[in-house]
Amino acid sequence: MHRIIFLALFFLNGCATSALWQKNSDVLYITGFYFNKESNQLFVAADNTGFIFPIDAEFGEALLLTREVEFLPYFLDFKIDVRNRVQGSVRLTLKERNPTDELRAKVQSLGFATKKPNGSLSLTRMIKGERYIIEGDLPLEKLDKWYNVRVERPDSFVEVTKKVVATPLAITVDTVVVVPAILFLAIFSASN
Structure with a gap:
């Protein structure tokens, strides 16, 4: 005893x-996004804050595909520094367990790979960008369901x-x- x-x-x-x-963190709610194909920039809206991420074209196409096909998004290890630079990983996992050959070929051409042990197709990208205050309306793809992202923030002095x-x-x-x-x-x- x-x-x-x-x-x-x-x-x-x-x-x-x-x-x-323990690290300080905030929870942000992602309400929409917009991918600019010409500049390969991803604009993300969260509450009254916006983020701009330069991304590769394949990841942008995968994000646009989410309008037609259902994916499970995961937001991992997001951090923001005192200069409003943010970074973290985004993983998209195809929700369909038995996709058609056409869908499988499409997502694999965008960089999706089979993950063990469940055999799901997923794509992970590390993204880095900056946070801005949103003023006015952006041509965002509004999300039906908001996604929460925990963002680690620096300690103040x-x-x-x-x-x-x-x-x-x-x-x-x-x-x-x-x-x-x-x-x-x-x-x-x-x-x-």
Whole structure:
């Protein structure tokens, strides 16, 4: 029993300090997109914010194909820096498990590949771009369903300062509370 308590106290000791250093993130809701074929730029609307990503033509064609064929989109590891530059990965997975030969050939010509173990066809691209404020209307393809994307954002100077100041306090509190508790339990278990 006392070993379980020791483990719990050690676990709690690390939680207070590590919780301070978790990354800040926001959730953005993608409401629409537009692919400009001439410039190979992807415009993405999220709430009142817009993003512009230079992308390759095949990925742009795959995005346009989403108007006709159903794909499952995944947004992975998106981060934004203090200069409003954003980067992350987008994965499109064909929802159809048994596509026709024509559809299979079409998506494979765009770079889709079979992924193991389920054999689905998917395409992943790392994209980098910039965030802008949207003013006016853009000719966006409005999405029927909004997609949420978690975007890791940098800490402000004040947030970093709070963490630097709070971390020694957390370590001190952990030491003042946990070490005497462990010693008390050690003495208590030795006397039994």
